Amino acid sequence: MLIKSIFLDRDGVINKELDYLHKIDMFEFIEGIFDACKYYQSLKYKIIIVTNQSGISRGLYTESDYQKLTQWMLGQFRRNNIKILDIFHCPHSPSARCGCRKPNPGMFFQAEAKHNIDMTKSWMIGDKEADIKAANLAGINNTILVRSGHKIEENNSNAMIILDSIVQSKEIIKT
Numbered sequence: 001m002l003i004k005s006i007f008l009d010r011d012g013v014i015n016k017e018l019d020y021l022h023k024i025d026m027f028e029f030i031e032g033i034f035d036a037c038k039y040y041q042s043l044k045y046k047i048i049i050v051t052n053q054s055g056i057s058r059g060l061y062t063e064s065d066y067q068k069l070t071q072w073m074l075g076q077f078r079r080n081n082i083k084i085l086d087i088f089h090c091p092h093s094p095s096a097r098c099g100c101r102k103p104n105p106g107m108f109f110q111a112e113a114k115h116n117i118d119m120t121k122s123w124m125i126g127d128k129e130a131d132i133k134a135a136n137l138a139g140i141n142n143t144i145l146v147r148s149g150h151k152i153e154e155n156n157s158n159a160m161i162i163l164d165s166i167v168q169s170k171e172i173i174k175t
């Protein structure tokens with residue numbers, strides 16, 4: 001049995017974008033994120049987070065800092081009755097030329113293999129064109145670019161849909 005998934009980027013989609021965010025007291029959820037996630041769960045989607053965290057390789061924060069923030073964030077989701085199925089992160093810098101840093105699709109392939117995901121029924125929501133490209137390379141055509149994070153070039157986007165924030169995705173994702 002294959003599952004369908006909503007893939008979420010973290011910074012700019014789940015929380016307000018801050019360069020190299022790694023402190024809990026700097027982390028601010030995007031308004032409506034929990035409602036949106038509850039809605040996806042009601043449609044039987046499993047939520048997976050895929051996030052580039054090159055700050056680790058750049059020495060700006062440690063893997064342990066990242067894990068601490070992640071555990072806290074997952075706790076906040078749990079308190080709101082939201083289960084995050086899995087979270088994948090790429091710690092590498094662009095110069096490492098790894099396969100997992102978006103726009104490469106490595107994290108999506110890891111998720112697909114681990115959780116038996118039907119990519120054709122899944123969605124990606126990101127705030128960068130790299131999120132859209134990575135998803136497309138992994139066979140996800142349902143893509144949403146949001147304006148709540150990095151500045152986006154709407155005319156040069158391959159995203160299927162562009163929205164102000166994840167809140168409006170409830171109007172798009174219906175089944």
Ligand SMILES: [Zn+2]
Pocket residue numbers: 090091092098099100101
């Ligand atoms: Zn990587």
